[in-house]
Amino acid sequence: MEKFENYIDSKKEIFLEELKDFLRIPSVSSQSSKNQDTARCARWVANALKDAKMENIELLETGGHPIVYADWLHAGEKYPTILIYGHYDVQPAEPLDLWSSPPFEPVIVDGKIFARGTADDKGQLYTHIKAVESLIETEGKLPCNIKFMIEGEEECGSSHLEDFIINNAKKLECDYAIVSDTEWFAEGLPTICYALRGICYTELTVTGPNRDLHSGSFGGAVDNPINVLCQIISKLIDENGKIAVPGLYDKVLELSQQERDAFKKLPYNEEKYMKDLGVKALNGEKGFTTLERNWARPSLDVNGIYGGYTEEGAKTVLPSIATAKISIRLVANQNSEEVYELLNKYIQKIAPDTVKAELTYIHGGEPVMVDMTEKPIKACEIALKKAFGVEPVFMREGGSIGIVALFGSVLNAPTVLMGLGLPTDNIHSPNENFSLDNFYGGIKASAFFLKEISNEQYA
Amino acid sequence: MEKFENYIDSKKEIFLEELKDFLRIPSVSSQSSKNQDTARCARWVANALKDAKMENIELLETGGHPIVYADWLHAGEKYPTILIYGHYDVQPAEPLDLWSSPPFEPVIVDGKIFARGTADDKGQLYTHIKAVESLIETEGKLPCNIKFMIEGEEECGSSHLEDFIINNAKKLECDYAIVSDTEWFAEGLPTICYALRGICYTELTVTGPNRDLHSGSFGGAVDNPINVLCQIISKLIDENGKIAVPGLYDKVLELSQQERDAFKKLPYNEEKYMKDLGVKALNGEKGFTTLERNWARPSLDVNGIYGGYTEEGAKTVLPSIATAKISIRLVANQNSEEVYELLNKYIQKIAPDTVKAELTYIHGGEPVMVDMTEKPIKACEIALKKAFGVEPVFMREGGSIGIVALFGSVLNAPTVLMGLGLPTDNIHSPNENFSLDNFYGGIKASAFFLKEISNEQYA
Numbered sequence: 001m002e003k004f005e006n007y008i009d010s011k012k013e014i015f016l017e018e019l020k021d022f023l024r025i026p027s028v029s030s031q032s033s034k035n036q037d038t039a040r041c042a043r044w045v046a047n048a049l050k051d052a053k054m055e056n057i058e059l060l061e062t063g064g065h066p067i068v069y070a071d072w073l074h075a076g077e078k079y080p081t082i083l084i085y086g087h088y089d090v091q092p093a094e095p096l097d098l099w100s101s102p103p104f105e106p107v108i109v110d111g112k113i114f115a116r117g118t119a120d121d122k123g124q125l126y127t128h129i130k131a132v133e134s135l136i137e138t139e140g141k142l143p144c145n146i147k148f149m150i151e152g153e154e155e156c157g158s159s160h161l162e163d164f165i166i167n168n169a170k171k172l173e174c175d176y177a178i179v180s181d182t183e184w185f186a187e188g189l190p191t192i193c194y195a196l197r198g199i200c201y202t203e204l205t206v207t208g209p210n211r212d213l214h215s216g217s218f219g220g221a222v223d224n225p226i227n228v229l230c231q232i233i234s235k236l237i238d239e240n241g242k243i244a245v246p247g248l249y250d251k252v253l254e255l256s257q258q259e260r261d262a263f264k265k266l267p268y269n270e271e272k273y274m275k276d277l278g279v280k281a282l283n284g285e286k287g288f289t290t291l292e293r294n295w296a297r298p299s300l301d302v303n304g305i306y307g308g309y310t311e312e313g314a315k316t317v318l319p320s321i322a323t324a325k326i327s328i329r330l331v332a333n334q335n336s337e338e339v340y341e342l343l344n345k346y347i348q349k350i351a352p353d354t355v356k357a358e359l360t361y362i363h364g365g366e367p368v369m370v371d372m373t374e375k376p377i378k379a380c381e382i383a384l385k386k387a388f389g390v391e392p393v394f395m396r397e398g399g400s401i402g403i404v405a406l407f408g409s410v411l412n413a414p415t416v417l418m419g420l421g422l423p424t425d426n427i428h429s430p431n432e433n434f435s436l437d438n439f440y441g442g443i444k445a446s447a448f449f450l451k452e453i454s455n456e457q458y459a
Numbered sequence: 460m461e462k463f464e465n466y467i468d469s470k471k472e473i474f475l476e477e478l479k480d481f482l483r484i485p486s487v488s489s490q491s492s493k494n495q496d497t498a499r500c501a502r503w504v505a506n507a508l509k510d511a512k513m514e515n516i517e518l519l520e521t522g523g524h525p526i527v528y529a530d531w532l533h534a535g536e537k538y539p540t541i542l543i544y545g546h547y548d549v550q551p552a553e554p555l556d557l558w559s560s561p562p563f564e565p566v567i568v569d570g571k572i573f574a575r576g577t578a579d580d581k582g583q584l585y586t587h588i589k590a591v592e593s594l595i596e597t598e599g600k601l602p603c604n605i606k607f608m609i610e611g612e613e614e615c616g617s618s619h620l621e622d623f624i625i626n627n628a629k630k631l632e633c634d635y636a637i638v639s640d641t642e643w644f645a646e647g648l649p650t651i652c653y654a655l656r657g658i659c660y661t662e663l664t665v666t667g668p669n670r671d672l673h674s675g676s677f678g679g680a681v682d683n684p685i686n687v688l689c690q691i692i693s694k695l696i697d698e699n700g701k702i703a704v705p706g707l708y709d710k711v712l713e714l715s716q717q718e719r720d721a722f723k724k725l726p727y728n729e730e731k732y733m734k735d736l737g738v739k740a741l742n743g744e745k746g747f748t749t750l751e752r753n754w755a756r757p758s759l760d761v762n763g764i765y766g767g768y769t770e771e772g773a774k775t776v777l778p779s780i781a782t783a784k785i786s787i788r789l790v791a792n793q794n795s796e797e798v799y800e801l802l803n804k805y806i807q808k809i810a811p812d813t814v815k816a817e818l819t820y821i822h823g824g825e826p827v828m829v830d831m832t833e834k835p836i837k838a839c840e841i842a843l844k845k846a847f848g849v850e851p852v853f854m855r856e857g858g859s860i861g862i863v864a865l866f867g868s869v870l871n872a873p874t875v876l877m878g879l880g881l882p883t884d885n886i887h888s889p890n891e892n893f894s895l896d897n898f899y900g901g902i903k904a905s906a907f908f909l910k911e912i913s914n915e916q917y918a
Contacts, residue, residue, distance in 0.1 A: 197675060201773045210737030216656060216858025219788050220758030221749045223742035226783075227692065227761050234693035237686065278669030281812045283682035290680045299679030302686050303776050304767035309784060314660045314821045316786060316858075317762050324685075325768060327775060329678050353740045362773045399675025399775075 003138040004447050008130070012440060015130050016113070018048070019439070020106045022088075022122050023115040029065050029089035030156040038152055041088045042066050045150050048126075052133035054148060060168070062160035065089060065152030069171070072132065073145045079454045081145035083174035083413060085403055086125030086181065087154035090117035091428050098430035111436050118434035119425035124180040125150065127420065127439060131446030143454035147174060154181075158402060165410050176376045176453065177407045180442065182419025183427075185395050186267050187435075190384040190445075193417035194377055195296070195396040196404055198330035198367035200339040201303075204229065204347065205323045207356045212308075213318040223354035225322040226307040232357065233324060235350050236300055236343075241285040241293075243300050243328065245346045248339065253332040253369070255288075255296050262394050263291045295396035299329045325362070329398065336364025365400045368408055368415070376416045376453060383448035384418070387441045418445065462597035463906050467589070471899060474589050475572070477507070478898070481547075481581050482565045482574040488524050488548035489615040497611055500547050501525050504609050507585075511592035513607060519627070521619035524548060524611030528630070531591065532604045538913045540604035542633035542872065544862055545584030545640065546613035549576035550887050557889035570895050577893035578884035583639040584609065586879065586898060590905030602913035606633055613640075617861060624869050635835045635912065636866045639901065641878025642886075644854050645726050646894075649843040649904075652876040653836055654755070654855040655863055657789035657826035659798040660762075663688065663806065664782045666815045671767075672777040682813035684781040685766040691816065692783060694809050695759055695802075700744040700752075702759050702787065704805045707798065712791040712828070714747075714755050721853050722750045754855035758788045784821070788857065795823025824859045827867055827874070835875045835912060842907035843877070846900045877904065 008015075027041035028034040045068045046057050054070035068088065073081070093103035093116045101107045106115035113123065128148070135142050149172060151161060165172060184191040208225040209218070238244040268291055274282060284293035293299065307322030309315035328339055344359040351357035370377055372394060384392040397417075404415045420442040426432045467474075486500035487493040504527045505516050513529035527547065532540070552562035552575045560566045565574035572582065587607070594601050608631060610620060624631060643650040667684040668677070697703040727750055733741060743752035752758065766781030768774035787798055803818040810816035829836055831853060843851040856876075863874045879901040885891045 199675070199775070201775070208738060213736075214858060215760045215762055215786060216658070216788060217856075218736075218753065219760045219786075219857060220743045220752040220756055221741055221857075222736060222738065223740075224760045226764050227696065227759075230689040230692035230761065230764070233686065233689035277672070277677075277681060279667060279681065279813060281682075282680055283811065283813045284679045293679040294677065297679055300686075301674045301678045301683045301777050302689065302767065303674055303774060304769045304778075305685050305689075305764050305781065306769040308761065308763035310763045310765040310782075314784065314786070315762060316658070316660070318760050319763075322764065323769075325773065327674060327678075327773070329675060352742065354738060354742045397675075398678060398680075399673060 004134040005444055007134045007138045008440065008443050015443070016436070019113070019123060019126050022048070022126060023106045023117055024104055026093070026104045027089045027117070027152065028092050029153050031092060038065050038089060042068050042152055045088050046070070048129050049148055052129050053136045054132065054146070060164070062153070062164050064160045067152065067164060068148065068150040070148040071146060072142055075142055075145045075454070079144040080175040081147065081173065082450060082453060083147045083149060083172060083177040083407070083411070084128045085149050085177055085179045086128065087121045087151045088125070089152045089155050090122070091120065091155050095430065100431055108436070112433040113436060113439070114431060114433045116432055118432050119421040120427040120432065121154070121181045123434035123439055124420045124442065127180060127442035128446045130443045131450065134443065135447050135450065143451045146450070147172060161403065162406060165406050169410055172411055174411060174413050177411070177413045177415040178418055178449065179401070179404065179415055180418050180420050181401070182397065182417050183421030183423055183425060184419065185393055187422050187424070188390065189267070190388045190390055190392040191419065192377060192380050192384065192392050192394050193397050193419060194372055194394055195332065195369040196367065196400050197398055198334065198336055198365045198405065199327055199400050200330060200336040200343070200364050201325070201327040201362040202340060202343065203323060203325050203360045203362055204232070205321060205358045205360070206232070206351070207321050208354065209318070209320055212320050215316040215318040218318050222318060223352065224318050225355055226319060228352060228355050229305070229307065229322040229324055232347060232350060233302055233326070236326070241283065243298055245342050247342050248298060251333045251335070252298065255292060259296070260292065263289065266291070266393060266395065294398040296331055298331055298334065300326065302326050330367045332367045332369035334367055336366060340364065365402055366405045366409060368404045370414045370416065374414065376414055379449055379452035380416045380418050382452050383445045386448045387445035418449065463593040464903055466593045466597045467899065467902050474902070475895070478572070478582060478585050479565045481507070481585060482576055483563055485552070485563045486548045486576070486611065487551050488612050490551060497524050497548060501527050501611055504547050505529070507588050508607055511588050512595045513591065513605070519623070521612070521623050523619045526611065526623060527607065527609040529607040530605060531601055534601055534604045534913070538603040539634040540606065540632065541909065541912060542606045542608060542631060542636040542866070542870070543587045544608050544636055544638045545587065546580045546610045547584070548611045548614050549581070550579065550614050554889065559890055567895070571892040572895060572898070573890060573892045575891055577891050578880040579886040579891065580613070580640045582893035582898050583879045583901065586639060586901035587905045589902045590909065593902065594906050594909065602910045605909070606631060620862065621865055624865050628869055631870055633870060633872050636870070636872045636874040637877055637908065638860070638863065638874055639877050639879050641856065641876050642880030642882055642884065643878065644852055646881050646883070647849065648726070649847045649849055649851040650878065651836060651839050651843065651851050651853050652856050652878060653831050653853055654791065654828040655826060655859055656857055657793065657795055657824045657864065658786055658859050659789060659795040659802070659823050660784070660786040660821040661799060661802065662782060662784050662819045662821055663691070664780060664817045664819070665691070665810070666780050667813065668777070668779050671779050674775040674777040677777050681777060682811065683777050684814055685778060687811060687814050688764070688766065688781040688783055691806060691809055692761055692785070695785070700742065702757055704801050706801045707757060710792045710794070711757060714751060718755070719751065722748065725750065725852060725854065753857040755790055757790055757793065759785065761785050789826045791826045791828035793826060795825060799823065824861060825864045825868060827863045829873045829875065833873065835873055838908055838911035839875045839877050841911050842904045845907045846904035877908065
């Protein structure tokens with residue numbers, strides 16, 4: 001056992017009490033009535049970083065809730081600089097009556113701590129603060145340079161984050177970033193997420209006649225924008241479940257056999273998955289499993305559609321306009337703006353001349369993929385195995401995490417997603433909780449990671 | 460000239476003043492603040508019928524605004540009984556600031572009378588009241604038996620009308636009905652409408668997963684109800700613009716060559732039609748002209764569609780439910796409930812097993828067609844020619860008129876649509892107006908019609 005492990009074991013009670021203090025602050029960033037609490041929480045984090053012997057601690061203004069910054073840069077240039085990201089704000093606790101205990105009064109039940117923000121993200125974030133403390137207390141120094149960047153707007157859209165990172169790129173300069181804000185594939189199965197999908201989010205507006213028409217007086221003569229919109233959407237995915245947009249797959253990085261084999265070994269139960277969703281069958285791109293489709297293949301979803309009369313009963317209208325929000329999830333090495341151009345070109349080609357079809361780019365985010373054989377992933381794998389005694393598994397994620405894409409594009413830093421949550425944590429829901437085993441193990445894993453990433457054998 | 464014609468010519472000023480009195484009553488049936496005016500208007504109509512020597516005048520309660528009934532039944536069994544329908548209620552006048560003169564203060568400009576309700580339907584309705592007066596005053600009797608049924612809820616949905624007709628079927632018994640509440644194909648072109656389309660109005664709900672999902676975490680794996688709904692809708696119309704529902708055309712009465720030839724002769728300008736609608740191209744069933752498609756062929760329109768996130772910006776949701784309101788316009792000899800069954804059967808067949816597709820029947824109305832060679836149409840043709848000196852044209856109508864279907868189904872009475880309006884009348888809009896030539900000519904046409912329909916040569 002390393003010294004820092006003994007230190008962590010000896011401080012369990014204290015660390016837990018500290019975490020409870022952290023959780024008692026209702027830092028709900030989206031509720032302005034909680035603004036004073038959210039500000040207090042930022043100061044609490046700054047103090048915790050100070051207690052952990054971090055330096056240059058600042059509350060940096062963003063226009064919204066501040067970002068807490070701290071660093072420790074004495075390892076020297078020979079050793080890497082690691083940026084640790086987390087967020088001190090939490091989701092609203094409502095509906096309160098569905099909680100078994102008050103959301104801001106943490107309680108321990110069956111080895112789990114229950115409170116809003118336990119897993120998302122206070123408990124996970126706090127493991128890193130306690131890891132650097134444990135290393136400094138037991139070894140007098142850190143094995144690498146460290147920068148903390150803890151934001152307070154993750155649960156309300158991180159609207160100031162991109163500007164902040166761009167404006168503070170020099171201050172945030174690093175070799176790698178680490179984020180603990182995701183979850184394990186299953187309990188007892190430490191998990192490294194090495195790829196996230198990106199997104200290209202658009203809105204399609206189909207305009208037909210210059211006014212709403214009576215569907216009796218014009219039906220059959222004038223093309224109906226809703227019918228046309230549905231025709232266009234139906235042509236976006238072909239009979240094999242592939243997106244029919246020409247060129248869309250040109251840059252797609254194909255899954256390696258190694259990845260496909262690894263996914264197959266995960267404890268995934270398709271019957272249980274379908275039962276939980278209440279569906280009798282799944283659907284997607286032919287030739288790929290469900291996990292492959294969701295994690296590693298582009299997918300197209302209509303996220304919203306609207307046109308004509310949608311209230312109760314009937315109105316015999318042939319509307320002037322129909323709109324749909326259409327998004328495509330992207331995988332490495334696709335680019336959101338390129339995909340928008342391809343989609344728009346295809347839609348203009350298939351839209352009939354009876355209507356005007358306009359595709360607006362709403363937003364985009366780039367896919368992220370860290371090579372599994374690269375240093376930070378390797379270091380993370382070893383750290384998790386040492387901390388939890390179990391060989392970690394590798395997964396991808398179907399969604400996007402904006403911060404990871406930003407670290408890649410602005411700071412040119414690969415990010416390791418060393419999530420510590422469990423699928424049963426109820427994040428964003430009542431009775432949010434976090435496993436104490438994962439909390440204590442996570443502190444060790446963070447410390448091991450910092451040591452491993454600094455080990456010259458990976459340099 | 461017949462005596463009644465001279466009588467009508469001699470009374471022009473008086474008839475016009477009476478019509479102005481009628482128009483001054485703001486009988487807006489949908490506005491409860493106007494309920495006293497609407498009630499007063501019903502009494503005004505009853506008095507007008509009394510002045511025209513009609514008998515058995517009643518204001519019949521409906522649960523809403525009353526129906527004015529009157530009759531004259533002294534022609535004897537040898538002669539037909541004609542039911543004259545009209546409505547004394549009007550559309551709201553708002554927006555008032557778009558009127559060139561106050562909506563309930565009639566004025567004459569360039570041979571047209573401007574006020575709310577001039578064409579729809581007070582002016583048209585009043586021609587029949589003045590026609591029976593003219594005949595009785597000049598001939599001492601009517602050539603046939605007459606029943607008037609003047610409703611006060613046409614502009615607010617006629618919600619009590621069906622029950623009323625069913626409950627008063629004996630009282631309303633007749634050989635034919637006549638309605639003047641439509642318009643000519645063009646100015647100077649007296650028009651007989653001999654067919655109306657029916658409707659089968661449904662709502663389709665597609666349910667996928669049991670809750671809204673994150674489109675990143677599930678996109679590509681779980682079928683999206685909006686995508687599926689669009690696929691289903693896209694399969695409802697084939698590449699030739701035909702409705703793809705098996706069996707849908709089995710009962711469709713094909714257009715006769717005579718009808719097609721007649722439609723072709725109408726002064727219809729497709730360029731002008733498209734320009735007015737602001738579209739570059741039209742679309743519909745291949746092998747038919749625009750008028751044929753709209754008047755005499757079934758058509759399918761999505762009248763409304765809704766699902767997922769439809770507000771500003773983006774939400775990455777894969778929704779649980781998507782719905783669409785889908786209606787099919789019907790032509791003789793289709794039946795709305797049969798069409799619903801066919802549509803539902805087809806949708807159940809094409810819906811994938813990843814979702815549940817439920818089709819609800821919202822309402823239906825049957826198509827109506829009066830044989831152009833039958834007695835009432837022939838009588839109407841002669842009457843219009845005599846009154847206006849122009850050979851009338853024949854048209855169909857793409858929409859439905861509920862009362863006509865009810866007269867057919869409940870009273871078993873064919874209905875003649877001897878509309879007197881013009882496309883420039885601005886019904887339902889500011890500056891509604893009615894041509895005085897059509898008003899005076901309409902009185903004569905109504906009288907000629909009653910004489911022609913009683914002529915034994917058509918019996």
